[in-house]
Amino acid sequence: MSFLPFAIEVGALNACFFAERGFNVELFESREDIRRAEVVKGRSINLALSHRGRQALKQVGMEDKIVSQGIPMNSRMIHSLNGKQSPIPYGKKGQVKAETYPNTKLNFDHKLLDWRAETGRMTFARSDGSKEQINADLIVGCDGAFSAIRKQFLRRSRFDYSQTYIPHGYMELTMPPIDGEFAMKPNYLHIWPRNTFMMIALPNLDKTFTCTLFMPFDEFEKITTGDEVIDFFQKYFPDAIPLIGVDALKTDYFRLPGQAMVSIKCSPYHIEDKCVLMGDAAHAVVPFYGQGMNAGFEDCIVFGEILDQLNNDFSAVLPEYSRVRVPDDHAIADLAMYNYIEMRAHVNSKWFIFRKHVDNFLHFLMPSTIVPLYTMVTFTRTRYHEAVDRWHWQDKVINRGLLLSATAALLGGSYLLIKNPPDISKLIRPAEKMWDGLVALCNPRALARI
Amino acid sequence: MSFLPFAIEVGALNACFFAERGFNVELFESREDIRRAEVVKGRSINLALSHRGRQALKQVGMEDKIVSQGIPMNSRMIHSLNGKQSPIPYGKKGQVKAETYPNTKLNFDHKLLDWRAETGRMTFARSDGSKEQINADLIVGCDGAFSAIRKQFLRRSRFDYSQTYIPHGYMELTMPPIDGEFAMKPNYLHIWPRNTFMMIALPNLDKTFTCTLFMPFDEFEKITTGDEVIDFFQKYFPDAIPLIGVDALKTDYFRLPGQAMVSIKCSPYHIEDKCVLMGDAAHAVVPFYGQGMNAGFEDCIVFGEILDQLNNDFSAVLPEYSRVRVPDDHAIADLAMYNYIEMRAHVNSKWFIFRKHVDNFLHFLMPSTIVPLYTMVTFTRTRYHEAVDRWHWQDKVINRGLLLSATAALLGGSYLLIKNPPDISKLIRPAEKMWDGLVALCNPRALARI
Numbered sequence: 001m002s003f004l005p006f007a008i009e010v011g012a013l014n015a016c017f018f019a020e021r022g023f024n025v026e027l028f029e030s031r032e033d034i035r036r037a038e039v040v041k042g043r044s045i046n047l048a049l050s051h052r053g054r055q056a057l058k059q060v061g062m063e064d065k066i067v068s069q070g071i072p073m074n075s076r077m078i079h080s081l082n083g084k085q086s087p088i089p090y091g092k093k094g095q096v097k098a099e100t101y102p103n104t105k106l107n108f109d110h111k112l113l114d115w116r117a118e119t120g121r122m123t124f125a126r127s128d129g130s131k132e133q134i135n136a137d138l139i140v141g142c143d144g145a146f147s148a149i150r151k152q153f154l155r156r157s158r159f160d161y162s163q164t165y166i167p168h169g170y171m172e173l174t175m176p177p178i179d180g181e182f183a184m185k186p187n188y189l190h191i192w193p194r195n196t197f198m199m200i201a202l203p204n205l206d207k208t209f210t211c212t213l214f215m216p217f218d219e220f221e222k223i224t225t226g227d228e229v230i231d232f233f234q235k236y237f238p239d240a241i242p243l244i245g246v247d248a249l250k251t252d253y254f255r256l257p258g259q260a261m262v263s264i265k266c267s268p269y270h271i272e273d274k275c276v277l278m279g280d281a282a283h284a285v286v287p288f289y290g291q292g293m294n295a296g297f298e299d300c301i302v303f304g305e306i307l308d309q310l311n312n313d314f315s316a317v318l319p320e321y322s323r324v325r326v327p328d329d330h331a332i333a334d335l336a337m338y339n340y341i342e343m344r345a346h347v348n349s350k351w352f353i354f355r356k357h358v359d360n361f362l363h364f365l366m367p368s369t370i371v372p373l374y375t376m377v378t379f380t381r382t383r384y385h386e387a388v389d390r391w392h393w394q395d396k397v398i399n400r401g402l403l404l405s406a407t408a409a410l411l412g413g414s415y416l417l418i419k420n421p422p423d424i425s426k427l428i429r430p431a432e433k434m435w436d437g438l439v440a441l442c443n444p445r446a447l448a449r450i
Numbered sequence: 451m452s453f454l455p456f457a458i459e460v461g462a463l464n465a466c467f468f469a470e471r472g473f474n475v476e477l478f479e480s481r482e483d484i485r486r487a488e489v490v491k492g493r494s495i496n497l498a499l500s501h502r503g504r505q506a507l508k509q510v511g512m513e514d515k516i517v518s519q520g521i522p523m524n525s526r527m528i529h530s531l532n533g534k535q536s537p538i539p540y541g542k543k544g545q546v547k548a549e550t551y552p553n554t555k556l557n558f559d560h561k562l563l564d565w566r567a568e569t570g571r572m573t574f575a576r577s578d579g580s581k582e583q584i585n586a587d588l589i590v591g592c593d594g595a596f597s598a599i600r601k602q603f604l605r606r607s608r609f610d611y612s613q614t615y616i617p618h619g620y621m622e623l624t625m626p627p628i629d630g631e632f633a634m635k636p637n638y639l640h641i642w643p644r645n646t647f648m649m650i651a652l653p654n655l656d657k658t659f660t661c662t663l664f665m666p667f668d669e670f671e672k673i674t675t676g677d678e679v680i681d682f683f684q685k686y687f688p689d690a691i692p693l694i695g696v697d698a699l700k701t702d703y704f705r706l707p708g709q710a711m712v713s714i715k716c717s718p719y720h721i722e723d724k725c726v727l728m729g730d731a732a733h734a735v736v737p738f739y740g741q742g743m744n745a746g747f748e749d750c751i752v753f754g755e756i757l758d759q760l761n762n763d764f765s766a767v768l769p770e771y772s773r774v775r776v777p778d779d780h781a782i783a784d785l786a787m788y789n790y791i792e793m794r795a796h797v798n799s800k801w802f803i804f805r806k807h808v809d810n811f812l813h814f815l816m817p818s819t820i821v822p823l824y825t826m827v828t829f830t831r832t833r834y835h836e837a838v839d840r841w842h843w844q845d846k847v848i849n850r851g852l853l854l855s856a857t858a859a860l861l862g863g864s865y866l867l868i869k870n871p872p873d874i875s876k877l878i879r880p881a882e883k884m885w886d887g888l889v890a891l892c893n894p895r896a897l898a899r900i
Contacts, residue, residue, distance in 0.1 A: 157710045158667075162612030217608075260607045 010279030010296035011142035012106075016060035017300045018140075021307060026134075028124065030111040030143075049293065050378050056297035059304070077188035083239040112148040115139060117271045138314055139275040142296075145264055147281035153271060161266040166286055166340060168197070169217045169258025175243050177207035183243045184209060194236050211244065220258035226250030261286050265333050267326045270318035278303065283329035288339040291377060295332050298381070299325065331385035335377065358398060370394055460729030460746035461592035462556075466510035467754045468590075471762065476584075478574060480561040480593075499743065500828050506747035509754070527638035533689040562598040565589060567606075567721045588764055589725040592746075595714055597731035603721060611716040616736055616790060618647070619667045619708025625693050627657035633693045634659060644686050661694065670708035676700030711736050715783050717776045720768035728753065733779035738789040741827060745782050748831070749775065781834035785827065808848060820844055 015025045049057075057063040077085050110124040110132065120139060124132045141149030153159045175183050182203060184190055190201040190209070197215035204210060223232055229249055233241050241249065264284035270276045279296035302325055303317075310316045362370040371394075376387040465475045499507075507513040527535050560582065565572040570589060574582045591599025603609045625633050632653060634640055640651040640659070647665035654660060673679055679699055683691050691699065714734035720726045729746035752775055753767075760766045812820040821844075826837040 158615045160614050162614075164610050164612075165608045 009142075009293065010299065011140075013056060013060065013062075013297055014140055014142055014278060014300050014303075016062070017304045020060060021304070021312065026136075027106045028110040028112070028122075029106055029108045030148075032108050032127075050290065051294070052291070052301075052381055053294040053297040055381060056301050059301060077185060077190045079190060079192040079237070079239060081194075081236070081238075112143070115149065115152060115275075117152060117274050120274050138273070141275060141277045141281045142279045143281050145262055145280045145284035147277065149275065150266070150277060150281055152275075153266070153277070156271065159266065159268070162264070163284075164263045164337075166261050166263070166337075167216050167218075168214050168340075169220055169260055171213045171215075171220065171253065171256065171258050173211045173213065173244055173249065173252050175201060175209035175211055175240070176245070176248075178243075180207065182207050182209065192237050192240070197236075199237055199240070209243075211240065215258065217258055223253070226253070229253045263333050263337050265330050267330075268319070268322035269326065270322050273315040273318055276303070276318050276321060282325075283333055285333045285336040286340050287336070289332065289336040289377065291332050291336065295329060295384070299329075302328075328384040331388045332377070335373075335384070335388065358402070359394075362398065370398070459592075459743065460749065461590075463506060463510065463512075463747055464590055464592055464728060464750050464753075466512070467750045470510060471754070471757060476586075477556045478560040478562070478572075478584075479556055479558045482558050482577075500740065501744070502741070502751075502831055503744040503747040505831060506751050509751060527635060527640045529640060529642040529687070529689060531644075531686070531688075562593070565599065565602060565725075567602060567724050570724050588723070591725060591727045591731045592729045593731050595712055595730045595734035597727065599725065600716070600727060600731055602725075603716070603727070606721065609716065609718070612714070613734075614713045614787075616711050616713070616787075617666050617668075618664050618790075619670055619710055621663045621665075621670070621703070621706070621708050623661040623663065623694055623699065623702050625651060625659035625661055625690070626695070626698070628693075630657065632657050632659070642687050642690070647686075649687055649690065659693075661690065665708065667708055673703070676703075679703045713783050713787055715780050717780075718769070718772035719775065720772050723765040723768055726753070726768050726771060732775075733783050735783045735786040736790050737786070739782065739786040739827065741782050741786065745779060745834070749779075752778075778834040781838045782827070785823075785834070785838065808852070809844075812848065820848070 011027055015027050018025045054063050079085055109127050113123045113125050115122040120136045122134050126132060141147055143149055154161060177183060186203040192199040197219060199211055199213045201209040201211045223229055230246060233249060262284055263286050266282060269282050278299040283295065285292045303321055306317050306320050310320060359372055363372055373387060373391040376382045461477055465477050468475045504513050529535055559577050560574040563573045563575050570586045572584050576582060591597055593599055604611060627633060636653040642649040647669060649661055649663045651659040651661045673682055680696060683699060712734055713736050716732060719732050728749040733745065735742045753771055756767050756770050760770060809822055813822055823837060823841040826832045
């Protein structure tokens with residue numbers, strides 16, 4: 001018998017994975033039953049479900065059910081300052097948004113006070129003041145970025161941990177329906193890009209939109225009155241004012257302060273054969289790659305695969321899970337942070353835009369050799385850290401190819417012999433021919449080698 | 451009135467800095483009075499005191515007292531595998547080792563249970579089971595790498611924190627005196643370098659040496675019997691066996707397992723105007739640059755300077771201290787980790803050794819323009835992060851100089867015009883002429899610009 005305390009989402013999905021394998025599963029949630037509670041506003045960024053997440057749901061037969069409850073988003077809609085809207089499609093495959101998940105056996109109103117790795121004993125507090133003790137064979141901590149389970153990890157030696165807050169905060173504002181219908185086109189992720197800050201809007205099932213404003217904390221703090229809110233929106237998001245409503249805007253802005261966003265990495269994910277961290281408890285990411293929930297769902301697939309490989313022997317499964325999964329989760333945390341930092345710095349650089357065009361052109365020419373990073377991350381199950389390695393490799397090859405072409409052009413067509421193509425031997429396989437091909441472009445002698 | 455709970459070393463020094471400025475200072479230490487306690491073996495790496503630390507001691511008139519209690523070490527002594535000893539001097543200035551520090555007003559046996567940022571109230575536990583509550587205007591947390599004060603920081607939003615353990619552990623072994631005298635020459639840091647692991651020995655006042663063995667944890671764990679310890683020493687440190695003693699070695703090795711080493715960085719160092727972290731509580735570093743204690747002592751100087759600048763107004767002093775000090779402490783933590791990681795990888799590289807020679811030669815030619823990193827860190831009070839910036843700059847300039855020289859040689863003396871010396875305009879001042887000088891070496895036209 002095995003008890004698994006965890007919260008909603010990754011926890012609920014994990015419960016299905018374990019239950020399907022014949023384990024007895026018990027879930028513990030500190031809050032009251034959220035199915036009966038009022039909707040908590042302003043605290044949760046809507047979640048994007050893409051390929052990895054869907055694969056996980058598929059394995060427990062929930063894909064169709066969840067996807068049907070979400071609102072499909074196949075395009076982004078860019079709102080420019082003058083109110084013009086321009087759709088930009090996402091690509092071949094679809095993305096969908098989902099908010100609620102079914103789950104199997106849940107104990108609500110159980111707040112974890114402490115637990116012991118030696119015994120697997122957990123102590124919970126109930127809202128009536130009572131305490132409850134429960135022993136588990138395996139404790140799966142899916143209790144979010146501020147995990148109570150993880151506190152025990154921090155008390156032990158040789159546990160690597162980092163938490164990094166970004167200078168931006170976020171704030172959620174609600175855009176109500178107009179005449180019972182969505183105020184804007186629903187099947188889009190609406191984006192108002194404004195350099196150092198931006199607003200996005202995602203559709204909900206009740207025909208409202210949740211608008212999320214991302215902005216540096218010091219900008220949030222500059223706005224102190226309702227009139228200043230309106231002035232600010234007038235300057236940057238004038239088309240959103242009538243849709244949200246002047247009065248709502250003036251009050252909603254001050255309901256909660258800007259919320260912090262944190263990136264958390266740690267290693268290892270397990271303590272002996274007793275406890276393992278998954279989801280945001282193991283790897284909270286900033287929400288700029290849309291992979292937070294997908295990475296958490298993929299955790300369940302990977303853990304399930306290792307359970308099968310190692311015959312459910314927790315003492316072997318847990319270290320193996322840490323070994324396999326840590327580099328991938330660290331890679332996606334880094335990518336999300338990279339998108340936050342670098343995209344803002346690069347997005348206006350001519351070289352960056354030129355390189356995007358080159359990448360897309362090469363992907364068109366050689367679809368299996370050059371794959372844009374975003375495609376690998378969002379539409380495949382390529383391991384995150386391999387996607388990053390391959391991205392770096394492609395970058396190097398393409399930059400060198402461009403350099404070589406430029407040099408060849410410069411030398412007026414004279415031959416160029418590259419004796420030791422640097423590093424290539426260490427790099428990844430399928431695209432290895434690529435370099436030779438590029439060399440051959442300017443060196444007919446190399447053709448003999450191909 | 452102001453109470454400051456903190457532990458030994460940085461805490462004691464800080465107490466002097468505050469006391470000199472007229473604050474009422476109270477120190478709290480969780481252990482019993484260590485002046486009366488037995489020496490705790492095997493848990494403390496000996497501490498190296500260099501320029502920054504001495505400057506801090508000087509400001510409270512303690513330099514001579516402390517230095518006279520330490521044992522000066524002016525050289526390293528390298529023990530090769532065949533037992534040959536080769537001294538390598540440290541440079542112009544002296545370094546000294548010290549172990550004990552006087553302190554002013556101490557409350558021992560006060561273990562911090564909790565504290566509140568709103569009120570400055572701390573709750574301590576005493577060994578007789580009683581509790582004690584104390585209010586302070588300012589709480590200075592100098593309570594080490596595993597700081598109890600810092601726990602409160604971790605519960606707050608927007609506190610960046612990272613702890614990274616390295617794969618090496620350390621173990622301390624004692625080398626007793628022979629006929630009442632040191633078993634090896636005392637005024638040296640003795641080093642047995644052995645690639646992936648090494649042993650060092652530092653002299654103590656009681657004529658013993660403390661030998662510290664640094665080794666990956668999995669190597670420690672491979673040795674499970676007394677005979678295996680002797681075999682291991684026979685293979686790598688044969689000259690140390692008779693000096694430590696066969697029987698002592700067989701038992702001492704198993705007294706404690708290999709001890710972990712952690713690098714800790716965080717930001718900010720303060721909570722409102724109530725609490726500030728200093729020393730290892732703010733920035734534990736791995737012990738491979740000999741700057742851990744010196745950085746902690748320099749914290750006291752920097753805080754003192756800011757107190758003076760801002761008239762002891764804690765609400766202004768604390769944020770300013772975080773702003774000024776965080777980048778420097780992060781730089782020294784990174785440098786210590788760099789020494790751990792990179793030196794082992796580079797130490798046998800021909801380019802690395804060649805560059806060391808070039809650097810030393812350029813320092814000889816232009817002592818105020820090119821200063822080796824080690825010299826800036828150990829023998830000056832150049833801000834750590836500026837030392838790192840300048841080091842990167844020097845590196846770039848020297849590498850480019852070498853590249854230019856090589857290119858010039860290759861082109862058989864033909865002129866080379868560098869139209870846009872890249873990045874130089876953004877770089878640091880005094881050595882700016884350097885680049886022009888190097889260009890001039892191979893481009894007489896540029897001479898007109900100098």
